Amino acid sequence: xxxxxxxxxxxxxxxxxxxxxxxxxxxxxxxxxxxxxxxxxxxxxxxxxxxxxxxxxxxxxxxxxxxxxxxxxxxxxxxxxxxxxxxxxxxxxxxxxxxxxxxxxxxxxxxxxxxxxxxxxxxxxxxxxxxxxxxxxxxxxxxxxxxxxxxxxxxxxxxxxxxxxxxxxxxxxxxxxxxxxxxxxxxxxxxxxxxxxxxxxxxxxxxxxxxxxxxxxxxxxxxxxxxxxxxxxxxxxxxxxxxxxxxxxxxxxxxxxxxxxxxxxxxxxxxxxxxxxxxxxxxxxxxxxxxxxxxxxxxxxxxxxxxxxxxxxxxxxxxxxxxxxxxxxxxxxxxxxxxxxxxxxxxxxxxxxxxxxxxxxxxxxxxxxxxxxxxxxxxxxxxxxxxxxxxxxxxxxxxxxxxxxxxxxxxxxxxxxxxxxxxxxxxxxxxxxxxxxxxxxxxxxxxxxxxxxxxxxxxxxxxxxxxxxxxxxxxxxxxxxxxxxxxxxxxxxxxxxxxxxxxxxxxxxxxxxxxxxxxxxxxxxxxxxxxxxxxx
Amino acid sequence: xxxxxxxxxxxxxxxxxxxxxxxxxxxxxxxxxxxxxxxxxxxxxxxxxxxxxxxxxxxxxxxxxxxxxxxxxxxxxxxxxxxxxxxxxxxxxxxxxxxxxxxxxxxxxxxxxxxxxxxxxxxxxxxxxxxxxxxxxxxxxxxxxxxxxxxxxxxxxxxxxxxxxxxxxxxxxxxxxxxxxxxxxxxxxxxxxxxxxxxxxxxxxxxxxxxxxxxxxxxxxxxxxxxxxxxxxxxxxxxxxxxxxxxxxxxxxxxxxxxxxxxxxxxxxxxxxxxxxxxxxxxxxxxxxxxxxxxxxxxxxxxxxxxxxxxxxxxxxxxxxxxxxxxxxxxxxxxxxxxxxxxxxxxxxxxx
Numbered sequence: 001x002x003x004x005x006x007x008x009x010x011x012x013x014x015x016x017x018x019x020x021x022x023x024x025x026x027x028x029x030x031x032x033x034x035x036x037x038x039x040x041x042x043x044x045x046x047x048x049x050x051x052x053x054x055x056x057x058x059x060x061x062x063x064x065x066x067x068x069x070x071x072x073x074x075x076x077x078x079x080x081x082x083x084x085x086x087x088x089x090x091x092x093x094x095x096x097x098x099x100x101x102x103x104x105x106x107x108x109x110x111x112x113x114x115x116x117x118x119x120x121x122x123x124x125x126x127x128x129x130x131x132x133x134x135x136x137x138x139x140x141x142x143x144x145x146x147x148x149x150x151x152x153x154x155x156x157x158x159x160x161x162x163x164x165x166x167x168x169x170x171x172x173x174x175x176x177x178x179x180x181x182x183x184x185x186x187x188x189x190x191x192x193x194x195x196x197x198x199x200x201x202x203x204x205x206x207x208x209x210x211x212x213x214x215x216x217x218x219x220x221x222x223x224x225x226x227x228x229x230x231x232x233x234x235x236x237x238x239x240x241x242x243x244x245x246x247x248x249x250x251x252x253x254x255x256x257x258x259x260x261x262x263x264x265x266x267x268x269x270x271x272x273x274x275x276x277x278x279x280x281x282x283x284x285x286x287x288x289x290x291x292x293x294x295x296x297x298x299x300x301x302x303x304x305x306x307x308x309x310x311x312x313x314x315x316x317x318x319x320x321x322x323x324x325x326x327x328x329x330x331x332x333x334x335x336x337x338x339x340x341x342x343x344x345x346x347x348x349x350x351x352x353x354x355x356x357x358x359x360x361x362x363x364x365x366x367x368x369x370x371x372x373x374x375x376x377x378x379x380x381x382x383x384x385x386x387x388x389x390x391x392x393x394x395x396x397x398x399x400x401x402x403x404x405x406x407x408x409x410x411x412x413x414x415x416x417x418x419x420x421x422x423x424x425x426x427x428x429x430x431x432x433x434x435x436x437x438x439x440x441x442x443x444x445x446x447x448x449x450x451x452x453x454x455x456x457x458x459x460x461x462x463x464x465x466x467x468x469x470x471x472x473x474x475x476x477x478x479x480x481x482x483x484x485x486x487x488x489x490x491x492x493x494x495x496x497x498x499x500x501x502x503x504x505x506x507x508x509x510x511x512x513x514x515x516x517x518x519x520x521x522x523x524x525x526x527x528x529x530x531x532x533x534x535x536x
Numbered sequence: 537x538x539x540x541x542x543x544x545x546x547x548x549x550x551x552x553x554x555x556x557x558x559x560x561x562x563x564x565x566x567x568x569x570x571x572x573x574x575x576x577x578x579x580x581x582x583x584x585x586x587x588x589x590x591x592x593x594x595x596x597x598x599x600x601x602x603x604x605x606x607x608x609x610x611x612x613x614x615x616x617x618x619x620x621x622x623x624x625x626x627x628x629x630x631x632x633x634x635x636x637x638x639x640x641x642x643x644x645x646x647x648x649x650x651x652x653x654x655x656x657x658x659x660x661x662x663x664x665x666x667x668x669x670x671x672x673x674x675x676x677x678x679x680x681x682x683x684x685x686x687x688x689x690x691x692x693x694x695x696x697x698x699x700x701x702x703x704x705x706x707x708x709x710x711x712x713x714x715x716x717x718x719x720x721x722x723x724x725x726x727x728x729x730x731x732x733x734x735x736x737x738x739x740x741x742x743x744x745x746x747x748x749x750x751x752x753x754x755x756x757x758x759x760x761x762x763x764x765x766x767x768x769x770x771x772x773x774x775x776x777x778x779x780x781x782x783x784x785x786x787x788x789x790x791x792x793x794x795x796x797x798x799x800x801x802x803x804x805x806x807x808x809x810x811x812x813x814x815x816x817x818x819x820x821x822x823x824x825x826x827x828x829x830x831x832x833x834x835x836x837x838x839x840x841x842x843x844x845x846x847x848x849x850x851x852x853x854x855x856x857x858x859x860x861x862x863x864x865x866x867x868x869x870x871x872x873x874x875x876x877x878x879x880x881x882x883x884x885x886x887x888x
Contacts, residue, residue, distance in 0.1 A: 045741045047741075053608045053653075053655065054608075054655045056655075059608070059610070059655070060607075060608060060609065060610040063610075131618075131621045131622070131625055132625065134606075134621075134622045134625040134626060136606070136607045136608070136610035136611075136614060136622070137610065138614075138618045138621075139613060139614045139615040139618045140613055142615070185622075185625055185626055186655075187606060187626075187650065187652050187655045188650050188655075189655075190656075192655035192656060193654075193655065193656050193660075207664075207738065207837045208654060208664075208837065208842075209835055209837055209841050209845075210737050210738060210835050210837050211737065211741060231741050233737070233741045234835075235736075235835075240735070240736075243728065243735075244735065247731075249740070249741055250741060407599075408604060408611075409599055409600055409601050409604065410599070412604075424612060424613075436613060442615075444616075445615050445616045445617075446611070446612075446614050446615055446616045446619055447611060447612040447613070447614070448613065448614075448615065519609055
């Protein structure tokens with residue numbers, strides 16, 4: 001090899017200049033170019049962990065309202081009552097409770113300029129029910145037997161049975177009938193990515209996996225929104241959201257309680273906590289010889305320290321749960337159906353039922369160990385933490401709980417045999433959550449009542465409440481339901497999670513609400529963003 | 537594939553070999569190169585059919601249930617009978633072979649089908665995302681090639697010098713670091729600590745995709761992709777430059793008293809670059825996988841992140857189309873590299 005001579009000076013500068021040019025491009029970018037946004041409060045930039053799969057109401061988008069893009073016939077107020085939206089007034093049932101007539105609002109137009117009338121309502125609900133459209137909301141509308149256009153301003157819903165909370169089924173977004181002309185599975189509908197609704201906002205742009213931009217609908221029947229543009233950036237990682245919120249990238253977004261707390265003393269931000277009906281429960285399969293035993297389920301309801309879980313795992317942001325009906329719906333709560341934390345009572349129930357402690361501290365009866373498996377969806381940290389706390393509380397009274405984190409595809413076939421951390425909850429009417437979860441007619445039907453809980457007294461009370469129009473009488477039936485359930489609990493309800501959000505100051509119009517189990521930015525502090533205004 | 541059936545350059549003797557390419561010879565050469573391209577493209581057709589069939593076969597064996605993906609969160613409130621009805625309506629339980637037949641039939645008539653995970657036509661998904669992926673991959677490749685040429689040359693020029701030692705050590709270390717680790721590290725340093733560059737996305741929240749916005753957001757992912765692909769290239773350039781610096785023609789050039797930069801850049805580097813072009817072509821598969829990881833970490837709205845989503849949702853039409861695109865990129869990469877080498881070096885055989 002020839003001895004390398006020193007590099008001539010001219011080669012070095014050429015190469016170094018190339019390298020420097022690359023570095024310069026990389027470093028010249030300014031940080032936080034968005035400081036100017038502070039001045040423009042007519043734009044709102046939010047961050048959210050959940051990106052919708054679709055914006056089509058027939059595929060479940062904004063099933064419980066607050067859709068922004070669409071309007072239902074009715075909409076929720078802050079106090080959980082309903083008000084007319086595309087309907088002209090609140091609909092009333094016929095005397096037998098089996099048909100509801102809805103008068104429609106005049107002079108409403110879709111985003112594409114076409115007028116709204118009864119044909120759109122009929123087309124939307126018929127598409128939801130017709131299997132050819134493969135709508136995913138069909139199951140929750142199963143009480144509807146027909147939808148009839150009486151005249152262009154009136155629609156009548158005929159029901160298969162009297163259904164008192166039917167008004168809550170009228171918050172689903174209405175699509176223009178033109179886009180539903182062809183019966184085909186809705187994953188092919190252009191409404192998934194280019195929705196046409198009547199709502200206060202229209203979709204301007206949606207870069208999947210990154211962000212969505214909504215712009216104000218100037219011809220909105222409820223008045224043009226003062227927040228002119230809403231950008232929702234999708235970021236699944238909690239720490240990333242917190243970091244970028246702090247860095248000033250966003251005007252708000254949901255954060256887990258512990259992370260949200262770190263913003264409590266941050267200037268310019270406030271932490272908003274919403275109470276919910278969003279329960280987490282250890283669902284118990286009746287088909288398992290251990291969890292199928294009433295004494296085990298009753299004892300575990302006494303054995304779990306719900307308050308301790310809320311304080312230790314949820315930074316205090318939650319409420320104890322004994323039934324699917326939360327304290328945040330006080331009018332429906334039955335005080336005698338709440339379980340206290342009482343380890344001695346749990347041991348007494350188990351002793352009485354013949355579950356005797358073995359040498360290793362785990363109970364047994366007739367040669368069967370008091371042991372079962374609790375599954376939780378892998379990746380859901382809240383459910384994992386709760387499952388671990390449940391296992392440790394159970395062990396303290398001599399019941400062994402093994403934990404398995406799995407994907408939903410692996411969980412589903414085992415739901416008849418193994419327990420599961422389940423979460424759901426709708427704050428608007430007890431029927432919407434309790435009936436599919438605990439009525440025997442839903443036993444083992446998909447993810448509804450997955451443990452196949454069957455209790456004739458519970459069935460009776462739920463059926464009666466569903467068929468009764470009188471509100472006071474319904475409350476009585478729901479209290480009766482809770483007492484019957486608590487005497488033979490089908491599962492171990494643990495907590496109702498509070499939802500925590502970080503919100504930047506600078507706007508007026510926020511109203512607190514009680515939330516359900518929601519995904520995405522439809523609810524949250526921005527549920528009524530069309531009524532917000534920049535602070536002067 | 538490329539290395540097996542690609543051209544095999546004979547040991548170079550001189551940097552340039554004038555002469556045999558004049559007149560009829562040049563035309564013959566052009567025909568031979570065209571024939572090479574034709575053969576490769578013809579060969580690509582069965583490869584693509586096989587690959588897409590394999591995608592459907594793998595999808596059929598997937599543990600994920602496409603109906604659950606279709607339902608999303610609605611699955612938790614749906615009744616079993618409704619789920620079964622939707623399953624029948626969507627035809628997801630048809631045998632994989634039948635689904636493959638539908639898809640292939642559609643493909644021949646120019647219909648790529650409908651993506652279930654994105655809920656829009658496959659052509660729309662690809663049309664919206666392909667440009668961003670191409671932008672990222674081309675910039676990444678450019679960074680890698682630039683790094684390779686600059687660092688490889690500097691390192692080889694002073695073998696055993698401090699720069700050479702650093703480049704070699706870092707190069708070998710980088711070969712073992714997966715791109716997503718590099719990406720997370722780069723975000724931690726340049727985006728979170730120094731705050732020079734944005735964390736992720738194509739633009740700042742709420743901003744339109746203007747040139748300056750996209751450029752600023754491109755720098756970090758493209759650099760990470762480029763750096764992650766560069767060690768093989770850098771070390772290769774260094775090695776082949778070292779051997780060509782030892783060649784007789786380089787010694788001859790030195791003996792003629794030519795300037796050192798002239799010796800390195802005009803006499804040694806060209807011979808070293810021929811195999812480099814082949815190597816760049818052969819790196820395309822790594823570039824594609826690297827892009828998948830980098831796009832995921834940086835929420836880059838390209839095709840690679842769509843691969844992940846479609847695979848999780850057992851979204852046959854989209855997954856098959858994306859796999860075909862990736863296969864096509866690999867085949868084209870190797871073909872272009874071979875054509876380039878065949879055109880640059882007349883001694884290279886055109887494999888027929």
